[in-house]
Amino acid sequence: MDIFKIRSLFPILDEKVHGKKPLIYLDNAATSQTPTPVVEAIESAYFHRKANVHRGVHCLSQMATTAMETGRDAVRRFIGASSSSEIIFTRGTTEALNLVASSFGELLYPGDLVILTQMEHHSNIVPWQLLQARRGIRIKVVPVLDDGTLDMEVYARLLEESPRIVSVTQISNVLGTVNPIRRMAEMAHDAGAVFVCDGAQGVAHEQVDVEALGVDFYAFSAHKMYGPTGIGALYGKRELLEKMPPYQGGGEMIGHVSFDHGTTWADLPYKFEAGTPDFVGAAAIASAIDFMENTAGIEAMKAHEDALLQYATDKMKEAIPDIRIYGTAPDKASLISFLIPGAHHYDTGVLLDQLGIAVRTGHHCAQPLMERFGIEGTVRASFAVYNTFQEIDTFIQALVRVNSMLR
Ligand SMILES: *Cc1c(COP(=O)(O)O)cnc(C)c1O
Numbered sequence: 403m404d405i406f407k408i409r410s411l412f413p414i415l416d417e418k419v420h421g422k423k424p425l426i427y428l429d430n431a432a433t434s435q436t437p438t439p440v441v442e443a444i445e446s447a448y449f450h451r452k453a454n455v456h457r458g459v460h461c462l463s464q465m466a467t468t469a470m471e472t473g474r475d476a477v478r479r480f481i482g483a484s485s486s487s488e489i490i491f492t493r494g495t496t497e498a499l500n501l502v503a504s505s506f507g508e509l510l511y512p513g514d515l516v517i518l519t520q521m522e523h524h525s526n527i528v529p530w531q532l533l534q535a536r537r538g539i540r541i542k543v544v545p546v547l548d549d550g551t552l553d554m555e556v557y558a559r560l561l562e563e564s565p566r567i568v569s570v571t572q573i574s575n576v577l578g579t580v581n582p583i584r585r586m587a588e589m590a591h592d593a594g595a596v597f598v599c600d601g602a603q604g605v606a607h608e609q610v611d612v613e614a615l616g617v618d619f620y621a622f623s624a625h626k627m628y629g630p631t632g633i634g635a636l637y638g639k640r641e642l643l644e645k646m647p648p649y650q651g652g653g654e655m656i657g658h659v660s661f662d663h664g665t666t667w668a669d670l671p672y673k674f675e676a677g678t679p680d681f682v683g684a685a686a687i688a689s690a691i692d693f694m695e696n697t698a699g700i701e702a703m704k705a706h707e708d709a710l711l712q713y714a715t716d717k718m719k720e721a722i723p724d725i726r727i728y729g730t731a732p733d734k735a736s737l738i739s740f741l742i743p744g745a746h747h748y749d750t751g752v753l754l755d756q757l758g759i760a761v762r763t764g765h766h767c768a769q770p771l772m773e774r775f776g777i778e779g780t781v782r783a784s785f786a787v788y789n790t791f792q793e794i795d796t797f798i799q800a801l802v803r804v805n806s807m808l809r
Contacts, residue, residue, distance in 0.1 A: 403702040409788050411437035411697070423758025426793045431575050431603060431737050431784035432762050433625045436690075437697070443689040444630055447682040455681045456654060456672075469685035474671075476688035480695070481601075481620060482611030483637050487670040490636045490643075491684050495602040496525040498621030498636035499569070501674060502598055503529035505646040506567070506619075512538030515565040517595070519544040519552055519581075520774050521574045524767040526600045530569065544570075546774055550577035550729035557586065561593035568595050572604030576766045576780065577729025578711075578737045580608075587616040596642065602626055606786075607707060607735045609700045612637050624683065628787075629690030633683030636674075643670050652676035694787075703787045707736035710785045710794060714738060717798045722805050728780055737784035739766075742801075745808035747779040753807060754781070757800040 409415055412435045417425045427435060447469065453462035455470050471486070478486045492498040510516075516530050520543050533539055542560050545553045552570075561568075568590040573580050583604075587597040601622040604610055612620045619642070623634035638646075648655055648667055655676040657666035667673045694700055715738060718725055728739040742750055751763035764779040765772045772778060783797065 403699060403706060403787075405706075405788070405790060408437075408698060409790075411439065411693070412788050413438065415788060419758050419760070420756060423756075426759045426789075426796055428783040428785065428789065428793075428797060429760045429762045430606075430786035430789075431626070431766075431782065433631065434606060434628050434786050435788070436630065437628055437693050439693060439697075440629060440686050440689040443686040444682055447685055452682070454678055466681050466685075470679065470681040473684040473686070473688045476691045477635050480610070480691045481605070481622075481637055482613050484613065485640060488637055488640050488643065490638065490671045490674045491679050492621075492634050492636050493632055493680075494623035494625065494634035495523075495600060495621045496623075498619075498634055499525050499598070499600060500529045501636055501649045502569075502619050502621070502638070503533050505649045505674070506596070506642070507533040507537060507539070508647050509645065510537055510539050510566055514539045515560075515563055515567075516541050517544060517557075517560050517565045517568045517590075518542075519570050520546040521550075521552070521577060521579065521768065521771050522569070522571055523575055523600065523602065524769070525602075526569055526571060526598075527770065539566075543770070546577075546771065550574065550579045550731045550734075552579075552581060552586075554582075558589065561589055561595070564593060565590070565595045567598060569598035569600070571600040571602070572610075573607065573735045574729065574768075574771075575603050575737075576739050576768045576771055576782065577731065578734040578739070579729055579731040580733040580735055583615050583617065587618075591616065603735060608704055618642055624687050624690055627690055628693050630680075630683045630686045633680045633687060635687075640670065643674070646674075648676070649674050650676040653678070698787045706787060707785050707789075710789055710791065711736040711738070713791055714783065714785070714794045714797070717794060718801065721798050721802050728775055728777075736786075737782055739780040739782045741777065741780055742805050742808060745805075747781045749808060750781045750804055753804040754797075754800055757803065759797050759800050 451465045453466045455467040544557045590597040596618045598619040599617040605622045606627040620637040625631035659665045726741045747763040762782045
């Protein structure tokens with residue numbers, strides 16, 4: 403992997419913050435930067451091909467439709483689905499999870515059990531709570547152990563209560579924990595439940611194969627995997643999607659609309675894509691996938707990020723021996739959540755920013771997890787394919803300075 407060539411595709415990495423410091427971007431778990439080919443795909447669509455999809459007979463509309471469907475097929479192949487009809491474009495992970503909770507939720511009854519975990523992002527909690535309020539389902543939660551892994555014994559016990567749905571994140575956006583999704587999905591199926599996977603962090607860091615993982619639904623956002631914002635996808639098994647009622651109503655999702663004879667739905671995946679989709683974003687995802695697969699290489703990207711994680715963790719502990727790191731699972735993705743003892747996470751983040759380093763601070767949309775660890779928030783440094791060991795060195799030097807300023 404040629405890191406200099408990769409970095410040259412991200413002009414934003416040459417930006418200066420506060421007028422002087424070169425930007426070191428370590429907030430990749432919130433959103434990753436976008437390489438030139440993806441931006442060019444978006445620009446080219448607006449300059450040369452902007453027309454609504456599916457409706458027009460004219461040339462531009464057909465080109466736009468082809469570009470969007472090429473994007474859909476790229477997503478299908480990228481995550482190992484067998485049919486494009488199983489790929490529904492959404493605004494992102496959040497909308498994809500809302501779609502499942504809302505639409506599959508219509509098939510649940512009062513008292514039905516949904517199992518979540520203590521490490522879920524709010525977008526894999528709140529849609530289920532809305533369903534709980536609407537349909538009287540029950541929610542039970544798999545606890546997180548001290549090292550940031552899930553309590554699999556409690557999980558096995560909860561499965562004995564015959565849940566209808568289990569919904570779990572592939573990788574924790576706070577702890578970095580990579581959950582044993584294949585095993586968890588198998589266990590859920592043995593208990594008769596449907597398995598939903600939040601792949602928002604997963605797709606950005608490893609090769610995903612939804613069929614090998616054995617998940618029934620898989621949700622992700624393009625903006626965390628070098629793609630545009632405002633677009634993501636839901637993978638769903640065909641036989642489940644077919645049973646589910648539409649999520650939203652409008653254009654594009656209908657077979658025929660009539661006031662007198664009832665309205666019918668379009669075939670999959672269009673049944674779940676009401677209204678004009680983000681056809682520009684959908685097409686541009688193909689470029690993001692091409693960047694990950696062919697410019698970076700997924701295996702090389704993962705190896706590089708793992709090495710950055712190991713290096714940064716070692717250096718951090720060496721520089722500030724009593725630093726508190728949250729999430730020490732053996733299988734961990736490339737992010738570090740930490741606190742300098744006695745210092746507020748926000749102050750740490752603001753001072754790091756002054757030194758040119760972008761990190762995230764706060765609860766990371768995972769307040770139940772914060773409660774579990776008895777904290778209000780953490781500082782999170784998260785790494786991507788374009789980060790360098792030199793940047794980690796600068797980050798650690800800055801952290802040492804901040805440490806001495808704050809205590
Ligand atoms: C970012 C994230 C989400 C939400 O993604 P959006 O793009 O904001 O919809 C959900 N789950 C996890 C684990 C995330 O990291």
